[in-house]
Amino acid sequence: MASLRHAPLGFALGAACLAFALGFTTAKLRTHMVAAPILAEELRFVPVTGFVEEFERRAGRRARLTLRVISLGDLDAAAMPFRIRVSTTAKVGPHTGEAVSLRVTLNPPPEPVEPGGFDFGRKAWFARLGAAGYATSKIERISDARAPPWDLAIWAAIDSLRADVGNRITASLPGETGGIAVALITGDRGGIPQAVTTAMRDSGLAHVLAISGLHMVIMAGTVFWLARALLALIPGLALRFPIKKWAAATALLAAAFYLALSGAAVPTVRAWIMMSIFLIAVILDRPAITMRNVALSALAILIVAPESLFDPSFEMSFAAVIGLVALYEWLSQRTGNRLFDVNPIWRGVRWSGALVFGAAVTTFVAGTAVAPFAVYHFHRMTHFGLVANMIAAPLVSLLIMPMALLALIAMPFGLEVWPLYAMGFGIELMIGAAREVASWPSAVSILPRMSGTALALMVLGGLWLCLWRTRMRAAGLIVVALGIAIAPAGKRPDVLIERDGAVAALRSGSGDWSSRRRPRQATARRIGF
Known part of the structure; x- marks a missing residue:
């Protein structure tokens, strides 16, 4: 590495090799650190x-x-x-x-x-x-x-708080509406009926039910905005002190509280790490929404839990974030328009159109970025997710999650009922939209297995498209197209035999499976019994 420091290409190759070596070393250390006995037999x-x-x-x-x-x-x-x-x-x-x-x-x-x-x-x-x-x-x-153990004692106190919050929510919002409200605030999805989960999944809104980057950004972003707005109302503070940094620190604490309250599931921890890095960048007077911060977030997660690299939620989260940050950077490089030089009425019309267009574009970019991973891991594709998300995204961002935050603030004073009612109204609209979109013909397609090579090409092409800043970025579209071209996996298996050989299933010409004996539950789900 030292001998190649004056050769840019050689230095880049050496750095890449070093990164690979450190990555494998971290993975090996992690594997040994979590090693624990596995039951040998039933x-x-x-x-x-x-x-x-x-x-x-x-x-x-x-x-x-x-x-x-x-x-x-x-x-x-x-x-x-x-x-x-x-x-x-x-x-x-x-x-x-x-x-x-x-x-x-x-x-x-x-x-x-x-x-x-x-x-x-x-x-x-x-x-x-x-x-x-x-x-x-x-x-x-x-x-x-x-x-x-000490860690369970700490989580016992946190779970007691989560249970109390969940009970307060369901007292105001019973039924499926309350089940979703509890899931969005405490992470407990046990109260959501299976029919609602299916409708959310088939409409492309399943990501709303799992606390991840979207919820963390809305929660922490709302706290940041509120704290900065309140501090700005005091001229003595606004003119003499860095209230933006104070607001970012307040949002950082709020994000940590939301992480604990939501149960600290693995996707939520990843979202918290990413959000924390963005807020720390604000405190340090650095640009927050940059590819560098996305890379730092991914690096921090992979150092702690390198197995996350093969986790679908990790892949889909970072695919969406990388696509959206690339879109933001591309738009920020464009020359400003004269939106503010027109009369107020026309300005309002253009702002409204820009908001609708922006919501559509961000939904399309995020959906396109995660689609290859969804097909590869789950063999499913939703065709009307853009429509469903266009309806649900404003509800989640402007009504549901802000009211959830307001309800949490009001709970110590016993005033959470009205914010929860408003939150429930938004949830009911979202459920209705999910059921309507999921009921449309051909809302979901079940696809055959995609080859790993095809996914790798799509990922490589997508990264090329997002990371390059010159016209060379268009070459990424060619690589993505090549991955799509080789994606079909060909024939599906005609016979599936369980590992112990006790059960075998045969697929008929119509695609249905038949077996003389009932397979185990996991096998039954896989072959469609």
């Missing part, structure tokens, strides 16, 4: 004790309990999983940090159903999840157990 009706990490209520399905294991049957510490997850019929579960005992049937984390399919075992490894199964007895609380 255990049936075995007793287990552990500390509750999470109790998830799921509408229309069994609840899910995640335990940090204290003891599991007669397994010694070297073979005992660090964490397990089981489904249960319990309607009311224990609180985070409580010690409980129950009997369970456990299996090792499942492997991919087919070659190249989703590998839950890989995800479980990095989550230190050593087994999954179902409860075969009631959950009993252990009154004389030792104190929980």
